Amino acid sequence: MRGPLPALLVCVFGVTTGEFVLAGILPAVADDLEVSVPAAGLLVTAYALGMIVGGPLLTALTAGRPRKPLVLALLAVAVAGNLLSALAPGYGVLFAARVVTALVTSTFFANAIVIAVSAAPPDKQGTTVAKLAFGMNLAMILGAPLGTWIGDAFGWRATFGAITACCTAGLVLVRWLVPAGQTGVRTRALSEFAVLRDRDLILAIAITAVANIGLLMVFTYLAPLLTEVSSFGAGAIAPMLLLYGVGATVGNLAGGWLADRALLPSQLGALAVLVAIFLGLWVTSGTTMTAVLVFAAGAVGFSVIPGMQSRVLATAVAAPTLAIAVNASAYQVAAAFAGWLGGRVIAGPGLSAVYLTAAATTVLGIGLSALAWSRRKAG
The missing domain is CATH 1.20.1250.20 (MFS general substrate transporter like domains)
Known part of the structure; x- marks a missing residue:
């Protein structure tokens, strides 16, 4: 470097x-x-x-x-x-x-x-x-x-x-x-916020907020999901979190390479694979496959982050710094909402339904990404 x-x-x-x-x-x-x-x-x-x-x-x-x-x-x-x-x-x-x-x-x-x-x-x-x-x-x-x-x-x-x-x-x-x-x-502070009137930028920020809810929900409740749904012992939580973190590191670096070559198509593909991973975690229970899928969730989930940031930068030429800050806030809002929504799901359908809810919210992210891709091709 x-x-x-x-x-x-x-x-x-x-x-x-x-x-x-x-x-x-x-x-x-x-x-x-x-x-x-x-x-x-x-x-x-x-x-x-x-x-x-x-x-x-x-x-x-x-x-x-x-x-x-x-x-x-x-x-x-x-x-x-x-x-x-x-x-x-x-x-x-x-x-x-x-x-x-x-x-x-x-x-x-x-x-x-x-x-x-x-x-x-x-x-x-x-x-x-x-x-x-x-x-x-x-x-x-x-x-x-x-x-x-x-x-x-x-x-x-x-x-x-x-x-x-x-x-x-x-x-x-x-x-x-x-x-x-x-x-x-x-510029004046109020003038900076004028950049948020751009529809493509709002869409890019919305993708960050919506597409990450599922992954953040699974990560927030990963410990009880592993012990109560997948039947792992408490001693397995730390290694599984480490496995997730290693996957996130690999995915982040690979995602940057993909974003430079095919930003929105790679984002759509990764989110689709993430839905499949969540459904796979819902099906598996206490098997080696669960560990593989936890690693894959970190890798695929984090592979979309560089592209999301790059998309925000590309659509906010007039005020890129503010746009990135708002995008970071959107991610924090997604994290807070994911924790709340996951809690409601656990209190209702039950803990294992967190995986299904995560898959459903990720599908919403796919829809927004597809809309952004169609707008880009039309433009």
Whole structure:
């Protein structure tokens, strides 16, 4: 990797680990701060809401600013937020620290993607997005488990201390490796939001929100699905999550290559295969095939992510950074909705029906992707 990508990759890994790792240290946080586990769980919800609301607003307000100083400032806030999390004397301060960190996350990701893609050849946008997203994959399969181990060994505050150090290293690398001079078009914040009137952009963002609900639903409830539906023991959960994460990493890199060659056709094909995988998981129970399908779900599900980001960039030339931030918010909305919908399905038809519901929502994503493809061919 050359250019600004290595520096941005380190930053993405650090920031995303800060988002994922809380699930692994949640009981320790609750115990140390003398709050209930559900109350500690609100820290995850607060982070998601901070990204949903803060991303588009902050990105619009900072439109047109020189990208390198802006990214350095956003990373400085992330460093401060994680450091305050490590030092928080109580639940209220930790809650505020997580919200502040979340507010800058989407804007950082959006600017990082635009910087990385701008430095890449025009026919390598999907591959570049995939390489940057590799930092998120590493956070899932390496950062979160490592952060949990640090928390178990040295306390949850040490986990946030390690994340602070990683983000600080990323900040130094950005200062060193990212060239100065790239600046967006200066506009007023309200003018930035005008780009959202573009129907193709709205459709691209809608695909991100709808097509990912099924995968996010299965991932959210994967542990009970494995133990109660597929009859795996509790000890199999961690290896299966690792298997899923490895699949996601492979799929993400392959998806970038596919997006550069046939973006919408490959997206349609991948979503169709994902529907088949969910139906296969519904049929299988406690077999080797279940493990294969969990790996395949991660690989195929994440293979569409680079293409979705590339499609948003291609349809939002006037305000690409805001569009990426809104797209990230759409993904967070999908995650929140997936958790809610999965809970309703479990309370109604039952746990195994999560796979069928995931297949049905993915079919909706296929319909939207087909509409985008037809509009592109007609245009």
